[in-house]
Amino acid sequence: MASVTLAPSGQVVEANEGESLLSVILKAIPGFSHKCDGKAQCGSCHIFVLEGRKGLSKTTREENSKLDTIVGVGAKSRLACQSSVLGTENVKVEILSFV
Numbered sequence: 001m002a003s004v005t006l007a008p009s010g011q012v013v014e015a016n017e018g019e020s021l022l023s024v025i026l027k028a029i030p031g032f033s034h035k036c037d038g039k040a041q042c043g044s045c046h047i048f049v050l051e052g053r054k055g056l057s058k059t060t061r062e063e064n065s066k067l068d069t070i071v072g073v074g075a076k077s078r079l080a081c082q083s084s085v086l087g088t089e090n091v092k093v094e095i096l097s098f099v
Contacts, residue, residue, distance in 0.1 A: 002055055002085055005092040017087030021047065021056070021080040029095070038081035043070045045080035052091035057084040072096075 004015050004024045015024045022045050025032045036042040040062045049056065056078065059067075063082040067073050078093075085091065 002052075002087045003090045004085065005051075005090070007050060007092060007094040009095075015085040015087075015091075017085060019085050021078070021083040021085065021091075021093065024085065025080055025093075025095070032080075032095070034081060036081075040066045040079055040082050043067070043079065046070055046073070046096055047078055047080050047083075048074065048076040048094040048096060049078050049083070050076065050092040050094055052089045055086050055089035055091050057082075057086060 002015050004013050006025065006028055011028050013024050013028045020038065022034055022038055033044040035044045043066050060082060063079050066079060067077055
């Protein structure tokens, strides 16, 4: 089990191994934007991984394709719906949506 810290609020949420960052975030922020139900089609769950990048699953081709279409994407960008917690280290993410 790992913990995920949500910035800017600083809220910490426990995450099970294999759980998507989207489901972890939804535990703390039920209104978090996710229009395509985790299919990497909309990009609305775009986040920045500030710490613990190695504690997440690798970026897939499908995720990279969607990230390529989003304005403001950087090296720390991920889609929360496509990022699974490995449970090997704690993670800190920055919520970018307009919740």
